[in-house]
Amino acid sequence: QKEVEQNSGPLSVPEGAIASLNCTYSDRVSQSFFWYRQYSGKSPELIMSIYSNGDKEDGRFTAQLNKASQYVSLLIRDSQPSDSATYLCAVQGSGGYQKVTFGTGTKLQVIP
Amino acid sequence: NAGVTQTPKFQVLKTGQSMTLQCAQDMNHNSMYWYRQDPGMGLRLIYYSASEGTTDKGEVPNGYNVSRLNKREFSLRLESAAPSQTSVYFCASSDPSGGVNEQFFGPGTRLTVL
Numbered sequence: 478q479k480e481v482e483q484n485s486g487p488l489s490v491p492e493g494a495i496a497s498l499n500c501t502y503s504d505r506v507s508q509s510f511f512w513y514r515q516y517s518g519k520s521p522e523l524i525m526s527i528y529s530n531g532d533k534e535d536g537r538f539t540a541q542l543n544k545a546s547q548y549v550s551l552l553i554r555d556s557q558p559s560d561s562a563t564y565l566c567a568v569q570g571s572g573g574y575q576k577v578t579f580g581t582g583t584k585l586q587v588i589p
Numbered sequence: 590n591a592g593v594t595q596t597p598k599f600q601v602l603k604t605g606q607s608m609t610l611q612c613a614q615d616m617n618h619n620s621m622y623w624y625r626q627d628p629g630m631g632l633r634l635i636y637y638s639a640s641e642g643t644t645d646k647g648e649v650p651n652g653y654n655v656s657r658l659n660k661r662e663f664s665l666r667l668e669s670a671a672p673s674q675t676s677v678y679f680c681a682s683s684d685p686s687g688g689v690n691e692q693f694f695g696p697g698t699r700l701t702v703l
Contacts, residue, residue: 521632
């Protein structure tokens with residue numbers, strides 16, 4: 478079982494719709510969770526961090542965390558073509574150096 | 590404020606050649622990291638430096654060495670490049686002192702080993 482699992486996609490949504498990206502993790506004592514956006518040929522860019530169960534909203538982005546189900550998701554409202562990218566889920570475990578493990582990413586395509 | 594910078598942006602090596610990838614950050618972060626990213630494999634940690642003067646192996650350290658030159662700079666060296674080291678290399682930095690390890694990435698180096 479991979480430590481952090483994401484559907485590779487592509488996930489295609491029409492412009493203006495809600496895109497829902499999902500991630501599961503295996504380490505029950507994971508502490509913090511991150512979503513990165515990576516455009517093709519570019520480096521990962523941190524867009525959201527979440528630490529507590531529930532929802533955290535930042536503009537059009539909402540991160541949702543359910544530690545009991547070991548599940549974290551990212552919702553993008555009013556999706557725009559500029560949101561087309563690969564979204565990486567990252568999980569901070571309980572290791573001594575606060576190890577962060579990255580998923581392989583979900584490719585999102587927003588169709589105009 | 591440049592964040593994390595990396596040089597070079599692109600490099601082509603022949604098998605057996607050596608090279609050093611340079612990374613610098615101006616965010617006063619204690620921790621720095623080197624990752625490689627390959628299709629379908631995600632980001633894999635090569636080496637990290639939790640603080641100035643310390644370095645430790647990550648998930649895939651074989652064939653690499655690192656030097657934490659000072660708080661700002663962290664270099665990655667390939668002593669004898671192999672085709673399996675063809676990849677995109679990212680340097681990252683963070684300040685996990687508050688318990689949350691948000692990492693910030695440089696632009697990457699695209700390395701091809703022939």
